[in-house]
Amino acid sequence: MRILHLEDSVSKHSEIRSVLLSCGIKADDIVWVMNLTDGICELKEAAERGEHFDLAITDMYYPVEPGGYEEKDTGDKFVKFVKKERLNLPVIICSSVNIKDGGVFGCVWFSAISNWELELRGMIEELK
Numbered sequence: 001m002r003i004l005h006l007e008d009s010v011s012k013h014s015e016i017r018s019v020l021l022s023c024g025i026k027a028d029d030i031v032w033v034m035n036l037t038d039g040i041c042e043l044k045e046a047a048e049r050g051e052h053f054d055l056a057i058t059d060m061y062y063p064v065e066p067g068g069y070e071e072k073d074t075g076d077k078f079v080k081f082v083k084k085e086r087l088n089l090p091v092i093i094c095s096s097v098n099i100k101d102g103g104v105f106g107c108v109w110f111s112a113i114s115n116w117e118l119e120l121r122g123m124i125e126e127l128k
Contacts, residue, residue, distance in 0.1 A: 001054045001128060002029045002046075006039045006078060007094075008062035008070060012110060016057065016094060019117050023124040035063040036074050040081060043089075053089060055105075055127055056082065060095040079104055092123055 003025060007013045013032055020030055031053070033039045039056075046052055060075035075093055079101070082089050090105035094116070098109040106123045108116050 001025055001124075002052070003031065004039060004042055004053045004056045005030060005032045006034075006036065006056065006058040006062060006075070007032065008034045008059065012059070012096075016110075016120070019120050020124065023121055023128075025124070035066050035068060036078055036081075037065045039078060043085075043087065055090050055092065055124075057092045057094050060093060060097055060099060090127060092120070094120065 058075045061070045092106045094108040108119045
């Protein structure tokens, strides 16, 4: 399972990556980007090589472009891009903001008071 992870926080990426590895995802199959532009570029480059991602995990607040500032709707922009391009790509929103979005595969509230790891593992298993 190849996963595109859009997240600008190193520590949050590391925690999510640990959960993915515990689900049997290979380290080389987790592609991490820190902004929207690089994420879209990864999707396009994979398609050009005849490859694909099986899942995208996106934060909500992160920069649109390299060196930019986080914006509160960047995750929404990514979801809209996936839909506009009609990509067959399940998206999980994993955010420190408790978001519910019925237009994506799932939403995980990344919080010390939620059981986000268990929720994410369940979604990964469902997609395998």
